[in-house]
Amino acid sequence: MSQQAKTHPLGDAPHTKAKFTIDPRFIAPMLITCVLLAAQLTAGIFENYLNILIAIGAGIVTEIACGLLVDKKVPHLASAYVSGISVGIILQTATGIHWPYAVCAMLSIMSKYVIRVKGRHPWNPSNFGISAVLLLAPQIVTALSIQWGNNLYAMGVIWLLGSMIISRLKRFHICLTYVLSFALFAAIRAAILHDGFLTEFAPITGPPYQLFVFFMITDPKSTVHPRWAQILVAFLVAAAECALRFVHNVTLFGHPAYFDVHAAYYALFLVGPLAVLTEIWLTERKKAAGSTGPKATAPAAS
Amino acid sequence: MSNHLPRIIVSVVFFGSLVGVEIANQKYAARPIGTPVQIADAIKRYGFHLDEIGKAAGIDFVHHAPVLDAKLGPIMPEVASMGAAVSICDFDHDGLPDVYVCDSTIGGQNHLYRNLGDGKFDDVAAQVGLADVNKDGTGVSMGAVWGDYDNDGLDDVLIYKWSGHPLLLHNNGGKSFTDVSAETGIPQGVINVNSATFVDYDCDGHLDLFIAGYFPDNLDLWHLKDTLMMPNSFEYASNGGRKFLLHNDGSGKFADVTQQMGIDSHRWTLAVGAADLRGTGYPDLVLANDYGVTEVYANNQGKSFTEIGKKVGIGYHPKSGMNCSFGDIMNDGRLSIYVSNISAEGQLTQGNNLWVPKPGTSGDSLAFDNMAQSSGVDYGGWSFGGQFGDLNNDGSQDLVLTNGYISGNPKARSYWYDFGKIATGFGPLINDAKNWPAIHDMSLSGYEQKRVWINDGYGTFRDVAQAVGYNDTHDGRSVALGDLWNTGALDMLVANQKGPLLVYRNTPDPTNQWLELELTGTKSNRDAIGAQVTLYWKDSKGLEFKQLQQVQCASGFCAQNDHRLHFGIGKGSTVEKAEIRWPLAGSQVQTVQNLQVGKVNEVKE
Numbered sequence: 001m002s003q004q005a006k007t008h009p010l011g012d013a014p015h016t017k018a019k020f021t022i023d024p025r026f027i028a029p030m031l032i033t034c035v036l037l038a039a040q041l042t043a044g045i046f047e048n049y050l051n052i053l054i055a056i057g058a059g060i061v062t063e064i065a066c067g068l069l070v071d072k073k074v075p076h077l078a079s080a081y082v083s084g085i086s087v088g089i090i091l092q093t094a095t096g097i098h099w100p101y102a103v104c105a106m107l108s109i110m111s112k113y114v115i116r117v118k119g120r121h122p123w124n125p126s127n128f129g130i131s132a133v134l135l136l137a138p139q140i141v142t143a144l145s146i147q148w149g150n151n152l153y154a155m156g157v158i159w160l161l162g163s164m165i166i167s168r169l170k171r172f173h174i175c176l177t178y179v180l181s182f183a184l185f186a187a188i189r190a191a192i193l194h195d196g197f198l199t200e201f202a203p204i205t206g207p208p209y210q211l212f213v214f215f216m217i218t219d220p221k222s223t224v225h226p227r228w229a230q231i232l233v234a235f236l237v238a239a240a241e242c243a244l245r246f247v248h249n250v251t252l253f254g255h256p257a258y259f260d261v262h263a264a265y266y267a268l269f270l271v272g273p274l275a276v277l278t279e280i281w282l283t284e285r286k287k288a289a290g291s292t293g294p295k296a297t298a299p300a301a302s
Numbered sequence: 303m304s305n306h307l308p309r310i311i312v313s314v315v316f317f318g319s320l321v322g323v324e325i326a327n328q329k330y331a332a333r334p335i336g337t338p339v340q341i342a343d344a345i346k347r348y349g350f351h352l353d354e355i356g357k358a359a360g361i362d363f364v365h366h367a368p369v370l371d372a373k374l375g376p377i378m379p380e381v382a383s384m385g386a387a388v389s390i391c392d393f394d395h396d397g398l399p400d401v402y403v404c405d406s407t408i409g410g411q412n413h414l415y416r417n418l419g420d421g422k423f424d425d426v427a428a429q430v431g432l433a434d435v436n437k438d439g440t441g442v443s444m445g446a447v448w449g450d451y452d453n454d455g456l457d458d459v460l461i462y463k464w465s466g467h468p469l470l471l472h473n474n475g476g477k478s479f480t481d482v483s484a485e486t487g488i489p490q491g492v493i494n495v496n497s498a499t500f501v502d503y504d505c506d507g508h509l510d511l512f513i514a515g516y517f518p519d520n521l522d523l524w525h526l527k528d529t530l531m532m533p534n535s536f537e538y539a540s541n542g543g544r545k546f547l548l549h550n551d552g553s554g555k556f557a558d559v560t561q562q563m564g565i566d567s568h569r570w571t572l573a574v575g576a577a578d579l580r581g582t583g584y585p586d587l588v589l590a591n592d593y594g595v596t597e598v599y600a601n602n603q604g605k606s607f608t609e610i611g612k613k614v615g616i617g618y619h620p621k622s623g624m625n626c627s628f629g630d631i632m633n634d635g636r637l638s639i640y641v642s643n644i645s646a647e648g649q650l651t652q653g654n655n656l657w658v659p660k661p662g663t664s665g666d667s668l669a670f671d672n673m674a675q676s677s678g679v680d681y682g683g684w685s686f687g688g689q690f691g692d693l694n695n696d697g698s699q700d701l702v703l704t705n706g707y708i709s710g711n712p713k714a715r716s717y718w719y720d721f722g723k724i725a726t727g728f729g730p731l732i733n734d735a736k737n738w739p740a741i742h743d744m745s746l747s748g749y750e751q752k753r754v755w756i757n758d759g760y761g762t763f764r765d766v767a768q769a770v771g772y773n774d775t776h777d778g779r780s781v782a783l784g785d786l787w788n789t790g791a792l793d794m795l796v797a798n799q800k801g802p803l804l805v806y807r808n809t810p811d812p813t814n815q816w817l818e819l820e821l822t823g824t825k826s827n828r829d830a831i832g833a834q835v836t837l838y839w840k841d842s843k844g845l846e847f848k849q850l851q852q853v854q855c856a857s858g859f860c861a862q863n864d865h866r867l868h869f870g871i872g873k874g875s876t877v878e879k880a881e882i883r884w885p886l887a888g889s890q891v892q893t894v895q896n897l898q899v900g901k902v903n904e905v906k907e
Contacts, residue, residue: 069308110316137327138648146536150729202727260719
């Protein structure tokens with residue numbers, strides 16, 4: 001749910017244009033801030049603001065520290081902001097303790113600097129951080145579930161706005177593929193479990209999936225580049241998620257892993273890097289064969 | 303600096319953090335939850351011990367859950383998950399608290415355990431006409447509240463039900479009860495009530511009634527037309543049952559004044575509490591709502607009510623309210639409100655709410671903060687009934703909480719994953735019961751450990767449940783506290799869903815002192831429901847203390863405590879006085895001195 005940092009030297013003002021345009025890197029932060037404000041103003045979703053402020057603060061401080069230390073530059077902070085806000089929304093602590101928000105945001109940002117393959121970070125940063133914390137500390141944290149309510153119209157508005165903005169970023173096909181794939185796999189699960197299609201389809205109609213569909217799986221920096229490959233990866237994420245939903249009662253490191261409950265996050269955690277690494281491998285192979293591959297950079301969006 | 307050094311530093315911090323998260327989880331999972339200790343040790347360390355003595359005392363009640371329309375079969379344990387309810391009453395006015403407990407299956411018998419005074423109880427429900435109240439076609443019991451609505455000196459009882467109308471039964475001299483529902487104006491027809499209380503909202507000396515619907519009105523859970531009967535949201539449900547405020551005109555008639563008094567709620571209410579929170583002399587109403595926010599209705603001098611939940615800071619952050627109890631947790635003369643919710647490791651972390659009045663706010667400026675986390679009473683599993691009471695007689699209000707939703711096959715996987723599928727979906731999907739995954743024999747937050755939080759006197763609590771003997775793992779619903787044997791100890795009754803009624807006898811540190819007050823209204827309602835008592839005492843060092851308590855009808859979840867007020871005052875203390883504010887319009891504060899320690903003090907208005 002954030003982009004890999006683009007960096008610029010301290011005090012180096014971005015190139016200005018005569019015509020007013022919005023830097024694509026600001027679109028995701030703006031969208032998620034709007035969603036957050038709307039949810040808070042209409043539903044009062046946050047019991048306190050401390051956790052989200054901790055997550056945003058930790059993300060930004062970590063980004064600045066890592067940027068200066070590793071790249072000798074202060075990176076663009078939109079990525080850290082989105083990562084922090086995502087962590088603050090999605091992560092839920094079991095006992096009101098606050099440190100998981102800071103640690104999760106820090107892990108999200110640090111992962112970009114630590115895990116790089118040919119200059120690319122294969123994970124969506126906040127997906128990495130959230131998955132890691134859910135996996136390692138399942139008895140302390142959990143993920144957003146019912147807290148944002150189930151209002152049909154409110155969610156309809158968010159789906160509409162989200163779709164419009166994602167379309168503008170030319171990534172709507174990823175969302176659409178994922179939703180359709182989810183529906184397909186919901187039908188398959190319903191046939192297997194005899195629980196009814198709507199029961200299996202219900203999760204994607206809820207707020208956690210709005211965040212997942214619009215912000216996590218569409219992140220340009222951690223998705224592959226060809227359009228057909230993006231569609232394939234979205235399908236595979238849905239397929240992996242479906243498989244994980246059948247994985248119950250698994251323990252890891254001596255504690256429950258809850259692969260079924262957090263299937264979407266873990267699916268992207270597994271499939272996303274595999275896809276990126278495959279693309280890198282194919283690109284390198286093409287380079288070695290003297291042909292040109294897809295550009296290593298793409299406009300950052302979310 | 304080597305070119306690689308910065309990345310190495312970041313990597314070390316990164317992997318160190320990952321390891322640190324795992325270690326933190328291991329430590330959290332291995333946190334001490336307490337173990338049973340010897341009785342003497344428990345008394346020495348915590349000031350009391352609880353022993354379950356139900357069967358020895360002649361109480362052998364086991365609750366039966368309702369079996370509803372077959373259309374709900376796949377999720378029957380979820381829907382038919384309430385009904386175990388217990389209330390303490392003194393129906394024969396002999397000075398010994400008796401116990402009434404509800405069954406919830408068609409044909410199931412409610413029990414009225416008469417306290418024989420020798421440590422034994424005798425079920426007299428059938429003799430007095432309070433047993434066979436769950437007949438086919440009349441709905442089943444969800445709870446009962448006691449109050450002397452006609453001021454004749456004996457408590458009458460209101461039994462509230464699912465898919466039937468509430469029953470008001472008049473107490474005939476402690477010998478029998480007569481159904482007076484229709485002639486007194488109790489709502490007829492099919493409603494689904496899960497909480498009710500007697501309250502004299504206009505302080506005219508006659509007990510009125512507040513009755514709160516849960517499932518939608520006119521819904522017969524045994525004969526469903528379709529399966530569109532679940533909440534239309536998990537957090538913002540607005541399709542629950544209506545509420546009834548019934549005014550007692552003093553002649554034994556109740557009139558529905560709900561609309562004209564400004565009460566309009568269709569939330570899924572599971573608990574109602576009435577207390578004067580704003581110092582007006584009139585009781586405000588607090589509604590703990592499942593699938594939504596808690597509502598607070600401010601009483602405008604008995605003339606109308608205004609919903610002020612958001613204004614006082616309570617009406618935000620919807621959860622799954624299941625309990626409403628009041629307690630002066632910091633001995634500052636102000637009542638806090640405890641509302642229980644749902645928490646489950648790895649699944650859902652609502653946390654319970656402890657609404658504490660903000661310093662410097664009162665009256666119309668009253669506002670609350672949720673201090674549950676900092677007080678240590680937020681995490682209680684799938685929480686149901688809670689009650690404040692001084693269990694160790696040390697002078698501060700402790701808190702007991704029962705919990706556990708559905709304990710199924712312990713070898714089957716948890717239902718939480720399946721529950722989460724539908725719970726996060728669109729409201730219309732949730733609304734239809736047929737979209738809910740079948741539960742089969744799975745558990746949903748079953749076999750949970752209970753809580754007994756002792757108060758350090760400053761509003762910080764510590765769980766000692768396992769150590770002091772509250773260590774059953776039934777699916778607890780309703781908790782009531784009362785001095786069952788007039789020994790100066792608050793004993794505990796717990797009604798468990800599809801489980802036994804448990805009786806926990808309390809043995810407090812005998813060196814801690816206590817006193818009790820039994821109030822009788824003469825101009826106020828005879829039960830003095832709504833009366834507020836502030837007790838003032840000095841400890842052995844001369845430090846001054848005060849504590850506020852109120853005579854309650856409904857308290858907690860589907861429960862009613864001993865009518866008498868119990869105060870622990872610690873060791874070597876001297877009682878100064880009690881100030882009593884009677885629930886009567888225009889009444890003055892009555893000061894009572896010469897109260898006897900170690901006794902039940904009877905006070906007439």
